[in-house]
Amino acid sequence: MTKFFATTALVASLAMPAFAVQPAEGEQLAENQVYNFWLLDAIKSVDPAKNTDVEGSDVLRQLFEGLMNEDEKGAMVPGVAESFEESDDKLTYTFKLRDAKWSNGEPVTAGDFVYAWRRAVNPETASEYAWFMELMNIVNATDIVKGEKSPEKLGVKAIDDKTLEVTLTTPTPYFIKTLSHATTFPVPQKVIEEHGDAWTQPGNLVGNGAFVLKSHNLGVDITMEKNPEYWDAENVVMQTVKGITVNDNNVALTRYQAGELDRVQIPAGQYPRLEKEAPDQAVSLPYACSYAYVYNVSEKGPEALKDVRVREALSLALNRDIIVNNVLQGGQKPATTWTHWAIEGFDQPETELATLSQEEKTQRAQELLTEAGYGPDNPISLTLQYNTDENHKKLAIAAQQFWKPLGVNITLNNVEWKVHTDRMQNQDFDMARYAWCADYNEASTFLDWFRTDGYNSGKWSNAEFDQLMADAKTAEDTTPIYTRAEEILAEEVPAAFVYHYAKVDMINPDIKGLPTENVLNSWYAKDLYRLAD
Known part of the structure; x- marks a missing residue:
């Protein structure tokens, strides 16, 4: 030994x-x-x-x-x-x-x-x-x-x-x-x-x-x-x-300011103001969590989302720069991968999401939906589910607006956390807001989520991806394996990756x-x- x-x-x-x-x-x-x-x-x-x-x-x-x-x-x-x-x-x-x-x-x-x-x-x-x-x-x-x-x-x-x-x-x-x-x-x-x-x-x-x-x-x-x-x-x-449980983030901030809480998340859009007003209290730190809209591609999921062109179009049309710079405003970064950028040893691959301008991405999204037979004259109707939180609501409304010009009509469905997770685990959703936070500081903590027998609430499955994750367990150098795994996620789009978290708090x-x-x-x-x- x-x-x-x-x-x-x-x-x-x-x-x-x-x-x-x-x-x-x-x-x-x-x-x-x-x-x-x-x-x-x-x-x-x-x-x-x-x-x-x-x-x-x-x-x-x-x-x-x-x-x-x-x-x-x-x-x-x-x-x-x-x-x-x-x-x-x-x-x-x-x-x-x-x-x-x-x-x-x-x-x-x-x-x-x-x-x-x-x-x-x-x-x-x-x-x-x-x-x-x-x-x-x-x-x-x-x-x-x-x-x-x-x-x-x-x-x-x-x-x-x-x-x-x-x-x-x-x-x-x-x-x-x-x-x-x-x-x-x-x-x-x-x-x-x-x-x-x-x-x-x-x-x-x-x-x-x-x-x-x-x-x-x-x-x-x-x-x-x-x-x-x-x-x-x-x-x-x-x-x-x-x-102390407070479902409304703005109410929680008020209770922090009243001295009832010692740490609270800063609501979307308020970090710039609070940083100026209270620089000794407002913080924004890298936080290994990634936010996504997961597609239900199981038998119970909507037919439109079984077409990879639709999934890719929805992902491309999300204006992540507006989400992080105009809505969140707390130091978050646009997500072009599922794995958080700050994870130790992770190299982000070059994908369409990472290289195209938003104008190019939106144009590509329109082309993909047209190829799939959809558009304003033949719209897609989907429900986007999210759990109770003002930030989730703001982002869902923004996504709804980004998708509407493409002929995608989104109904928003707000439910409590337990109901939300239960429905996801039972595939009772079309699209669902979800986030994954690293269980340990290595890329597999994110990528294993999408294994066929992983957490994988949308039930996407890919044999090459599964094999890569199996190979990574014994590989001396996992970097090319994880890069290829992220490339497959970019090609198959089992979810629209939205942004990488920062820990934006008042302390x-x-x-x-x-x-x-x-x-x-x-x-x-x-x-x-x-x-x-």
């Missing part, structure tokens, strides 16, 4: 405690260590195996801790794992666990990880993220997800209480990067077996994170308090973390410790502290 450390921070962690929050010279801590953050929608689940959204992950990162965490720049640093060894063939990882406890005082063991990972891939759990374990290339994960092998066959085992061994089917360069994802967090078997689905309720939930669940009023707020049993509790300054300057250089925007309340006014 070869001793291997992911980062210098990991080496340092063996001799030093994890990042200890310390105010800078001259800073004075507030007596009231509370952090209030904005949630657009209700948290669907605080079960690590059943969460599917970014906001849920933000909460889970406080209640649970995996083998690894991320530092302020997104580098991997120790979580429950103090160290690990990688075998010479890069197929076996052996993790040594620190002395960590659950919030009920019982020790966190390697067996807790084994149970959690088996539970995530078990079809009976119905985890929508079971595929993530396949993406990690853990032995037998795919067969277990398909129901062809038992969860006990998963390539993970406890050598002893402090030693976890994971076996992969193939060398996976990004494997360590996956270990800060919520799907890989340990869960308490005894608690789940005692309470069943109610194990995530306040009073029942037992976690191993820096905070414990105090209350959860679905669609209203969720409150977490410092966990005295957390292994590094002495270095956690923040006492209470509260997520209370009294709150310190939030990351500004992590493109995944993974934040940990254990690293936060509030300054006195």
